[in-house]
Amino acid sequence: MSRCEYIPANIAIAEGAMAAGLSFFAGYPITPASDLFEYLAEKLPERGGVVVQFEDEIGSINAVIGAAWAGAKAMTATSGPGFSLMVEGLGLAIMTETPLVLVDVMRAGPSTGVPTKTTQSDVYQVRFAAHGEYSVPVLVPWSAQEAFDLAVKAFNIAEALRTPVILLTDAALAHTWERVEIKGHDEIEIVKRRPPCNPPEKFKLYEPCKDLAPRMAYFGEGYGILVESLAHDEEGYYSPNTEAYERLVRRLVAKIERNSHLIADNEEYLTRGAEYVIYAYGSTARSAYAVVKELRREGLRVGLFRPRALWPFDAEGLKKATESAKKVFVVENNLGKMVREVERVLKNKEVIPINVIDLEVPPPDKISEEIRRWL
Amino acid sequence: MSAHPLDKYLVTKRLPHIWCPGCGIGVALAAILRAIDRRVREGALKPENLVMVTGIGCTARAAIYVSFDSAHTIHGRAIPFASGAKLANPKLEVMVLGGDGDIAGIGGNHLLHAARRNMDLTVFMITNMVYAMTGGQVAPTTPTGMYTTTTPKGNPETPVNVIKLVAYQGANYVARASTTHPALIERYTYRALGMEGFRFIEIISPCPEIFGRHIGFRDPVELYEEIKKKSKYKPKPSLEESDLDWERGWVLGEFIERNEPGYLKRIGRV
Structure with a gap:
């Protein structure tokens, strides 16, 4: 059942993520994203989820990736300096096609900058900071209500395309209190992760469906999966040859670009x-x-x-x-x-x-x- | 072809492995798999619940050869990845396998905090005292004074004692074995797999190609014999005896055995 609350975007994102089925959050304190983390620390365990503070943002993003492979809908939240530390993990999530949501609450940089105040100076960082060929969806709300709605959408895109999705807000939105309609789990569209359609001996973890996104098996399901950060073929085997590499990176990019109808929204x-x-x-x-x-x-x-x-x-x-x-x-x-x-x-x-x-x-x-x- | 008893745990079509002749990593992996197999045959472990998480380096390649679920992730980050998997699904038996650079160098901070949390993982650190995959640079475990490609005048640093580091953080199990003593690796792994909390097993392992050859061991057997000579088993050794000292050798044994609640228990996930 939906309810209305007077909350800022940080809390709206936490609510949206929970409505979408969030079950794992790992983070590291950073202004202006910490209250999102604190709110989940209180609320998510009540719903059977896990919230853990890691030793840094590097640990947080990697824990989120590991949790996703164990079947969780997983998320982390940070700001520019923390995002910088998460970039290698973002690359791992892109290469291994791991569904997750990464919230970036922009502040003013470079470096420590102005932690408590806003700019929109990280719109390139979130899109281009990792090395190698890739594309990554970046959603950008303008209100607390939209922060809730786009948090749900971010999870849906992540699941549909087996990709990390970035939800980009800023310090001003993070703490602007507004009326938000919090829809219940049964009132929103939830896109489910596509399970394998083959038995384990025939299943290939990186074999694309027609829409270029592969199906996903988890740890513990008996598929003997290999989550591989090296450039790989459809089975996940390291393939340092031009043909396999080109096929992989062209698909990783096309998977996002050709499915832009699932993402674009103006x-x-x-x-x-x-x-x-x-x-x-x-x-x-x-x-x-x-x-x-x-x-x-x-x-x-x-x-x-x-x-x-x-x-x-x-x-x-x-x-x-x-x-x-x-x-x-x-x-x-x-x-x-x-x-x-x-x-x-x-x-x-x-x-x-x-x-x-x-x-x-x-x-x-x-x-x-x-x-x-x-x- | 007649199957090896451990073949069921390996993706045999990916063999031969990349490890050099005389390298100890294969010996360590085989001993770990024997211990796993014992636990599986006893009904204490289900193969579908096994997960091996590795970072990057020679040792990390083990993930691509095992037939159960595995992840070959990024340099130094296997422990947080593994922690996330274990927290999300407590039924999984999650192991981390890594080299000394991967675990104690770039991943050192994650190691420290996972031990402090008593995170329910078994971490194997293969110590070969060098960055081997990248060609022989100094490692956090390289003995003082030793030649490496990035310390051509000898390593000026003191090697880290990872046994003490992990023990002082409150890990439930801390042991050191050597690939010259594979029965110990198997025994310690078997024990660790029956415990909760953070379990750490250091495995000394010869790298004849990148470590041995650079310091004058022309033959893999010579380095193997040297490491065997330096490795002294001791029942219930103290932490004071845990230094990794190239001149005086090192002690193999179980330094710490505790039964404190693991992280999952502490947060009510069990």
Whole structure:
């Protein structure tokens, strides 16, 4: 049964994860993600789950991967400095095709930066920090309600595609209290992990189904599985030859990119026939939304395009939403990151970066001031 | 072809293994599998509940040869991966097998904390005193003064005493064996598999190709004999006798045996 609560995004994520069936959480304290961890430490064991604080973020992410292979729906949560330590584990999860959810609550970097305040400066880190060829879904909510909903969706994508999924929020959202409808386990769509369809002697752990994602057997089920971090063939055998390697990495990337319909999700506000479109995401999009309303009141045809998934980049969705636009403004709380993707996709349009660094959230007047210079 | 009694625990089509002639890792793995087989035949262990987790290195390759569930993960991280698996499904019998660099070097922090938690795992550390897979660099267990490719003038550091390190954190079982004494490996593994909490078995093992040859042992048998000579079994040795000393040799035996509640029991998961 659903219920409404007044909670911030960190707690909404914890609730969303539990609604999706979370059974294992490992973490290491870090501002501004610790209260998500503390909340689960209290709530998850009551539901039969396990919450453990590890010695560092490296231990946490690897424990989450191990738990996933023992059958758990598993998650960890951190912020930029902790994410840096989790990167090798993220690579392991990608290579071994381990379903898990990694929450990254952005703060201001580089290094220790400003732990308690926000920016959107880690949107490349979460997508590109690991070495090697890969693609990883990154979901980006703008409210506590969406944090709940996207936590559920993150688990569903992880299970459907046997992949780690990153849920990217920031320090402002993490602690902005809002009304959230917490749906019950029976009121949300839950995607289940696909079990083997062959007996153990015929089952191949990395053999893709039609949608390129493989089925999964756990430890303890009698399949004699090998979770392999080396480049491997469909059976999991190390294959240091070009053909097998290329087949593997092309599939690892295509598995995400070709299933982008499961991931891509955009909110469009007044983009139809708009002369100007603002591209904004996460907490910054809330101010961008206010700017759109302000400029509309003045009779300007402005719209908002807000992706709920940053990666894979939804080029078609953006092209469609900006068909009528003369200018596209990319508003970010960083020095210009997603704007490069927008420029790449909208080659023949004028794309203008609006980079407003603000340790709270870029306020609407700062954004509109920048945008007005181009109108 | 007539099957070896341990073939059922191996993916025989992946053999021959990558280990060099004279390497001790195969001897250690065989002894571990014999102990597992004894527990299985006694009905105390189910093969489908066995999980072997390894990191990276020569020893870590063992994961790819066993027929039961296994994971060949990343350098130093086998212990947290294994902890996660055990916590998620307490029925699993989770073992970690790794080299001294993997377990006590890059993975040293995880080792320390898993021992402190008395995490319900059996960890085997194969000590060959060198980073072998990468070509002979200094390890945390390399004897002081010894030549390695990254300490060409001799190792200036003191080797870590992992037996003491793990024992002082509260591990339930701490023993040292050697591949020159495979019966001890089998006996200690058999005992460890019947216990809860953190169990640690160090296994001294010759690396004739990368360690022995670099320090003047031209023949694998010479290094084997040297390690055999230096390894002295002692019933119930004290921690004070646990130093790994190339000049004076080392003691094999069971240093610690406790029956404290394992981590799963402490959090009410059993």
